[in-house]
Amino acid sequence: MFNGDINKHISRWREQWRDPLLTILTTLILFLMFVVAPLQAVGIIVFTEFGFIFALVLVGGVFVMSGSLTAVILMLIAVGMAGAAAIFRVKAPSILDIYLFSGAWPILGITLGWVVARAVFARGRVTYHRIIGAVLLYLCIAVVFVALFTIVGLLVSNAFAGLVFEDSPALASSLIYFSFVTLTSTGYGDIVPVHPVARSLCNVETIIGQLYPATLLARLVTLELAGRR
Numbered sequence: 001m002f003n004g005d006i007n008k009h010i011s012r013w014r015e016q017w018r019d020p021l022l023t024i025l026t027t028l029i030l031f032l033m034f035v036v037a038p039l040q041a042v043g044i045i046v047f048t049e050f051g052f053i054f055a056l057v058l059v060g061g062v063f064v065m066s067g068s069l070t071a072v073i074l075m076l077i078a079v080g081m082a083g084a085a086a087i088f089r090v091k092a093p094s095i096l097d098i099y100l101f102s103g104a105w106p107i108l109g110i111t112l113g114w115v116v117a118r119a120v121f122a123r124g125r126v127t128y129h130r131i132i133g134a135v136l137l138y139l140c141i142a143v144v145f146v147a148l149f150t151i152v153g154l155l156v157s158n159a160f161a162g163l164v165f166e167d168s169p170a171l172a173s174s175l176i177y178f179s180f181v182t183l184t185s186t187g188y189g190d191i192v193p194v195h196p197v198a199r200s201l202c203n204v205e206t207i208i209g210q211l212y213p214a215t216l217l218a219r220l221v222t223l224e225l226a227g228r229r
Helices: 002-041 048-066 069-091 095-120 128-155 169-183 196-228
Strands: none
Touching: 002 048, 002 095, 002 128, 002 169, 048 069, 048 095, 069 095, 095 128, 128 169, 128 196, 169 196
C-alpha cells in the first residue's frame, strides 16, 4: 500500500516535469554549444561549475523523462568519460583526451535523443515544450555527427581539409560549427570533407537534415489532430 502510493506520487511527478524538462535541457545544451564552446575556443576557459551542474541536470532530466535505469547508466558513463578527458587535458594534454570526448559524445547524443524522441512523439496534445523538445532532438543529431567526424578525423589523417585534429579547446567549437553547416546544407566551404568516409558521413547528415523538418511536422500535426479527437 505504502509502496503503491510512492510509485503513484513518482509517476505523477514525472508526468508533471517531463515536458518542462525538454525546454530546460534544450536551453542548457544551446548555452553549452553556442556560448561555452566558442568562449573556450578563443581561450576563455570558464564555466567549470556550469559543466558540473549541467551534467547533474542532464542525468536527472533523462531519469525523470524516461524512468530508465539503463539510460541513466549510459549517461553517467558518457559524463564520466567527458569528465576524465577534461581532467587529463588540464594535467597533461594528449590525443587520449580527444578519444575520450569522441567516445562520450555519441553515447550522450544517442541516449538523450532516444529519451527526447519518446517524450516528443508520445501520444497526447502537442505542447510548447514538445516543440522545443523537437529542437533538442535536432541538436542531438548534430552532436552524434560531431563525434563521428572526430572519430574519422582521428583514424584517417587529412580526412578533412581546413580542420586539424589536435588537443585544443578550439576543436570542439570547429566540429560543432561544421556539423551544423552540414546538417543545414549551408556549406561555407572553409572545412571540406576529403576522404570518402568523411564525405559519406556528410551526405548522411545532410539527408537527415533535409528529411527531419518534414517528418517532424507531419508527426506533430498527426499527434495534435489525434489529441483533439
